[in-house]
Amino acid sequence: MLDHIGLVVSDYAKSKAFFERALGPLGYSCLMEFSGAAGFGAAGKPDFWISQGQAGKPPVHVAFVAADRSIVEAFHKAAVGAGGRDNGGPGLRKEYHPNYYGAFVYDPDGNNIEAVCHNPA
Numbered sequence: 001m002l003d004h005i006g007l008v009v010s011d012y013a014k015s016k017a018f019f020e021r022a023l024g025p026l027g028y029s030c031l032m033e034f035s036g037a038a039g040f041g042a043a044g045k046p047d048f049w050i051s052q053g054q055a056g057k058p059p060v061h062v063a064f065v066a067a068d069r070s071i072v073e074a075f076h077k078a079a080v081g082a083g084g085r086d087n088g089g090p091g092l093r094k095e096y097h098p099n100y101y102g103a104f105v106y107d108p109d110g111n112n113i114e115a116v117c118h119n120p121a
Contacts, residue, residue, distance in 0.1 A: 004039075004046065004047040004048065004049060005047070005048060005049070005062065006048075006049035006050065007049070007051075007055075007056075007060065007062070007109070007111060008051055008054065008055055009050045009052060009053070009055055009107075009109055010055040010108070010109055011108060012036055012038075012050070012051070012052040014083075014108050015107065015108050015109065016030065016038050016050065017082065018082045018083055018084060018107055018108055019040055019048075019050060019107070020082075021078050021081065022075060022078050022079035022082050022084060022105065022107075022113065023040055023048070023064065023075075024078055025066075025071050025074035025075045025077075025078050026042070026064050026065075026071060026075055026115060027043075028040045028041060028042050028048070028064070029041075029042075031044065031045070031046040036051055036052035037049060037050065037052070038050050038051075048062070055109040055110075055111075059106075059111040059112060060112070061111070061112040061114065062111065062112070062113055062114070063102070063113075063114040063115070063116050064113075064115050064116070065118075067117065067119075068117055069090070069101045069117050069119075069121060071115065071117065072090050072101055072102060072103050072115045072116065072117050073090045073103070075103060075115035076089060076090050076103035076105060076115070079103075079105035079107075079113065083108065084106055084107055084108075085105065085106040086104075086105060086106075087104035087105055087106050087112055088102070088103065088104035089103055090103040091103070097118070099118055099120050099121075100116065100118060101118075101119075101121075102114050102115065102116040102117070103115055103116075
């Protein structure tokens with residue numbers, strides 16, 4: 001089981017603003033902040049961190065669980081509205097399993113950020 005994950009970002013302020021908006025529909029907010037690092041999470045537990053540095057290559061893929069499909073749609077809208085680049089709008093990805101409903105957006109550093117719901121409609 002994972003406790004937390006971190007991404008190095010090239011523009012801390014830009015990425016922090018992006019993730020604040022993009023992860024809001026998932027119930028995430030910035031829970032902790034140190035010099036050049038921010039921890040996002042829900043229910044008081046920061047489990048997704050960003051920190052200033054030289055962003056990694058190749059980019060990474062991070063997927064967040066959404067409780068229902070409308071949250072996946074809200075994530076996608078918020079992430080694109082925050083400057084993310086669409087990498088696959090909300091929809092079923094039946095190649096993974098029949099109820100895999102996901103949306104994908106590239107963050108400011110080109111990382112593939114996803115929200116996914118595994119529940120039936």
